[in-house]
Structures are given as structure tokens and as C-alpha cells.
Amino acid sequence: MFVFDEAFDHNATNLQIYQRTAKSLVNFTLNAGKATCFAYGQTGSGKTYTMMGPGGGKQQQDGLYALAAADIFAQVSGASITAAIVRASYARQTGG
Numbered sequence: 001m002f003v004f005d006e007a008f009d010h011n012a013t014n015l016q017i018y019q020r021t022a023k024s025l026v027n028f029t030l031n032a033g034k035a036t037c038f039a040y041g042q043t044g045s046g047k048t049y050t051m052m053g054p055g056g057g058k059q060q061q062d063g064l065y066a067l068a069a070a071d072i073f074a075q076v077s078g079a080s081i082t083a084a085i086v087r088a089s090y091a092r093q094t095g096g
Helices: 013-022 022-029 049-053 066-079
Strands: none
Touching: 013 022, 013 049, 013 066, 022 066, 049 066
């Protein structure tokens, strides 16, 4: 049995998906938490598009990685601190 927190149809934008899924993870990590945003699904289901954004001159729509990075740096730069270290990693696993 699978349980889903959220499901999106083909009309959902990457920004809407980010706001409903990863944005809370960003806020959590900026308060000393650790988080993972994991995309899993069938080949061709839109994982790369959602996480990375479209390529090849298609409509401009940032993926979740770019949206999270922009959010992180906007919040860090607006904070009343003198220095900050931001660390992030990206891994992509494919296989058959």
C-alpha cells in the first residue's frame, strides 16, 4: 500500500509544487534541521522536469532545486547575521 501526502495533475506549476512540498523543508533547514526532497516515479512521469525545470528553450519555469536555492539565499541575506555558510548536495540515481 502507498500513502501520498499530495498528488498533482498536469496543470500544476513547479512553483505550486514547491510551495506545497519543499518550501517547508527549506524553512526547517534554516532553523538547524536537515531535510531531503526525493522524487520517485515511473520513467517519463516528470521527475526531472519538476526538480530541474525544463531545458531546451521551453517555457521558463524553474525547478524545485532553483526555487529552493533562491529561497534559501533570500532568507539568509535578509537575516541579521554577519556570516553564513550554505551547504547543499544533489544526487541523481538512475538504473534499471
